[in-house]
Amino acid sequence: MTKKRDRRSVLQGGLGALAATTMGSSVLGSEGPGGGHSDEHGHEHPHHAPANRYLEPRRTPQENEALAERVEALENLLVEKGLVTRETLNAIVETYENDLGPMNGARVVARAWVDPEYRTRLLEDATPAITEVGYGGSQGELMVVVENTPEVHNVVVCTLCSCYPWPVLGLPPRWYKSYAYRSRVVIDPRGVLAEFGLELDESLEVRVWDSSAEVRYLVLPERPAGTAGLDEEQLAVLVTRDAMIGVSRVEAPAP
Amino acid sequence: MNGVHDMGGMHGFGRIQREDNEPVFHHRWEGRVFAVEMAGVGGANIDHGRHSIERLHPDRYLAYSYYERWLGAFLLRAQETGLLAPAELAAVASDSLPPGTPPTNPEPSDTLLRGEAARLREEGRMEPRFAIADRVRARNMHPEGHTRLPRYVRGKVGTIVLSHGPQVFPDTRAHGLGPHPQPLYNVRFTSAELWGESGGAQDSVFIDLWEDYLDPAEADG
Numbered sequence: 001m002t003k004k005r006d007r008r009s010v011l012q013g014g015l016g017a018l019a020a021t022t023m024g025s026s027v028l029g030s031e032g033p034g035g036g037h038s039d040e041h042g043h044e045h046p047h048h049a050p051a052n053r054y055l056e057p058r059r060t061p062q063e064n065e066a067l068a069e070r071v072e073a074l075e076n077l078l079v080e081k082g083l084v085t086r087e088t089l090n091a092i093v094e095t096y097e098n099d100l101g102p103m104n105g106a107r108v109v110a111r112a113w114v115d116p117e118y119r120t121r122l123l124e125d126a127t128p129a130i131t132e133v134g135y136g137g138s139q140g141e142l143m144v145v146v147e148n149t150p151e152v153h154n155v156v157v158c159t160l161c162s163c164y165p166w167p168v169l170g171l172p173p174r175w176y177k178s179y180a181y182r183s184r185v186v187i188d189p190r191g192v193l194a195e196f197g198l199e200l201d202e203s204l205e206v207r208v209w210d211s212s213a214e215v216r217y218l219v220l221p222e223r224p225a226g227t228a229g230l231d232e233e234q235l236a237v238l239v240t241r242d243a244m245i246g247v248s249r250v251e252a253p254a255p
Numbered sequence: 256m257n258g259v260h261d262m263g264g265m266h267g268f269g270r271i272q273r274e275d276n277e278p279v280f281h282h283r284w285e286g287r288v289f290a291v292e293m294a295g296v297g298g299a300n301i302d303h304g305r306h307s308i309e310r311l312h313p314d315r316y317l318a319y320s321y322y323e324r325w326l327g328a329f330l331l332r333a334q335e336t337g338l339l340a341p342a343e344l345a346a347v348a349s350d351s352l353p354p355g356t357p358p359t360n361p362e363p364s365d366t367l368l369r370g371e372a373a374r375l376r377e378e379g380r381m382e383p384r385f386a387i388a389d390r391v392r393a394r395n396m397h398p399e400g401h402t403r404l405p406r407y408v409r410g411k412v413g414t415i416v417l418s419h420g421p422q423v424f425p426d427t428r429a430h431g432l433g434p435h436p437q438p439l440y441n442v443r444f445t446s447a448e449l450w451g452e453s454g455g456a457q458d459s460v461f462i463d464l465w466e467d468y469l470d471p472a473e474a475d476g
Contacts, residue, residue, distance in 0.1 A: 059320060064282055071284035071326065074347040075291070077339070084294045092290035097279045138293075142419065144441075159263035159405055161305055162321070171289075174281075175273050177321050183265040186407065186460050187450050195271045206458040210263065212403045213439055213463035214301075215419055 096171055102241035104135045105168035105218060108145075109244065110236035113223045122220070123147055130168060130218075140167035140216055146209065147220040148246070153204050154219045155193065155246030157185045158211040165216035169241055176245065186210060196247040219244050224252035256399050259313040263407040264450070285322040292325055297338050302429035306401035307332050381421045383438040383466070389415045390472035391442060393464060401429035404468045408460075411448050412472045416461065417441035424465055437466045 059067070078084050108130055112119040122129040126143040130136060143165060146154040158164065159182050164172040175181055185192045189206045193199075200206065209217040221243040227235060230253075242248040262268075280286040292304065299307065307328040311319070319327055330348055333339040339347070385391055395410040396402075403425050417440065424435040443461050446454025 064284075067323065067326075068282065068284040070347050071287050074326075074330075075287055077343055077347060078291065078296055083296050083338075084291065088294050089287060089290040092293045093280070093286040096289070097286070101279075144417070159407075160260055160403060161308065171279055173274065173277050174321070175271055178268070178271065179262055179265075179317070180268040180271050183262040183268050184271075187264040187446075187453065189458055190455060192271055196273075202457070204457065206455065208458070208460045210405070210460055210462040212405065213419070213425075213465070214422060215439070215441070215463050 096166075100166055101170035102168075102239070102244060103236070104133075104170075105165070105241075105244045106236040106239035107232075108133050108135070108168060108218070109220055109239045109250075110232045112145075112220055113235055114232045119220075126218070135167040137167050139163070140165050142215045143168075143218060144215055145218045145220050146207065148222050148249075150222070151203075151205060152207060153193075153200055153246065154207045154209060154217075155185060155189060156209045156211060156217045156219060157182060159183070159186055160212060163211035163216065165218050168218055169244060173241070193247060196242065198248055219246040221246075221250045224250050226252040226255075256309060256401065257397055257406060258309045259316050260309045261405050261407075263405050280322075288322045288326045288329070292329060297329070297332055297336065299332055300428060302401060302423075302425040303332075303431075304328065305425075306429040309401065381436065381438060383418050383440070385415050385418075385438075385440060385466070385469065385471075387415055387418060391415060391440075391469040392472045393442070394468055394470060396468075398426060400426065402426050402468075404464060405462070407449060408442075408444055408462060408464070411444050413442040413444040413448065415440050416443045419463065422465065424467065426465075426467070435467075439463055439465050440469070442469070 075086070075089065079086055108122065111133060112122050118129065118132075121132075122145050126145040127136070127141070129145075130140070130143050148154055157176075162172055162177045164176060181192065186208050189208050190200055193206075211217055221239065223235070224238070227238070230238075238250050238253060240248060240250065243250045280289070308316070308324050310331065311324060311327050315327060316324060330339075330344065334341075334344055390412060391414070392412050393404060393408045393410060396404065397409075419439040419441065421436040422439040424437055427433050427435045440463070441461055442464050443459050446458040446460065447456065448454070449460060
């Protein structure tokens with residue numbers, strides 16, 4: 001905890017309006033739904049090759065090596081000039097790799113599922129309700145939670161850049177930032193959702209939330225059937241990042 | 256600006272591609288670029304930061320990966336503000352810097368302006384011009400500078416569904432022209448209004464728009 005507190009003080013001291021904090025510890029840790037982190041030692045993960053070539057412009061290993069060298073030179077220069085310290089940069093990277101992620105939003109969703117009064121507070125004024133669970137800060141200073149029901153399906157995008165509720169979902173996945181998602185989900189939401197495996201009935205209303213300002217949107221998914229016997233922590237494990245963006249449903253656990 | 260970043264409704268980018276068990280950063284350098292920006296090096300406010308990404312030449316914007324855009328935008332600002340000297344820039348930019356659209360105004364840092372909006376909200380100032388359920392038309396405006404009014408809603412008629420209170424205005428703040436806090440609304444546009452026959456009959460887009468982006472729907476009908 002000491003380490004965590006140190007990181008937080010660095011962030012709060014140095015970032016001004018861009019500061020990000022988690023105000024509680026995450027019970028699920030970094031292995032929660034959708035969690036994951038890159039290797040501190042620069043190891044390149046092998047799982048983003050040909051099948052994902054449209055996610056982002058492709059870079060050869062040589063190009064990535066060159067980028068790594070340029071950024072290292074830039075970091076050295078900024079440190080030499082006294083504009084930033086390595087410790088500050090380390091603390092920021094560690095916070096976003098370890099403390100922020102969909103495991104946080106999952107706790108908010110699970111609480112709303114088990115506590116009707118909390119659910120009401122969350123839907124009426126999400127920012128303080130999310131603070132109650134322990135999350136807030138940069139890219140989550142003004143939160144709105146929208147609820148999926150049998151009649152209405154909500155899905156969130158940022159067509160202009162990559163706005164995303166960091167305190168509760170962490171940094172966005174590549175597909176959320178992709179040109180395909182940003183361009184298409186506002187004009188063809190059903191086609192996009194079908195590519196995520198979500199076929200919606202014609203009668204269902206689809207609401208697309210384009211995060212164009214500093215308000216951040218989180219989807220409260222429907223609680224799956226067959227989960228009446230689960231407690232809050234067991235429910236949180238079921239809640240995925242994609243369901244809280246609105247491109248999938250929460251599935252009941254296998255019997 | 257009518258930039259390539261304003262992607263809502265464009266065609267041609269293909270299917271959605273997903274990646275299982277995605278790491279937060281795919282390469283160590285991505286995390287370092289992110290952290291440099293988050294540490295506030297150079298002192299850009301968030302609107303200025305976003306605008307500097309938009310000002311990357313469209314060739315570069317589309318060809319760069321996500322954190323390359325952050326890097327390119329940081330270097331663009333470092334060049335413009337003199338944060339890094341030409342010789343220093345040459346050492347960290349492997350090729351010549353991307354040709355970017357020049358800023359329309361030199362910008363001071365105003366990272367505290369969000370607090371200003373919160374104060375105004377607490378004091379209950381700034382009576383909103385529009386009420387929930389009012390019909391509004393998004394202005395058909397095409398500023399060359401930063402704006403958060405996407406092309407796909409300009410000229411379209413929607414309905415106010417949420418009133419968020421005063422927020423600083425990105426169109427001026429990105430250019431050092433002051434916070435101009437004003438009411439921010441969430442506006443619902445039906446897919447039929449936005450996309451005509453291509454829009455789903457049951458569907459809508461909800462988008463946050465500042466008061467200066469909106470007129471009463473009957474005013475220019």
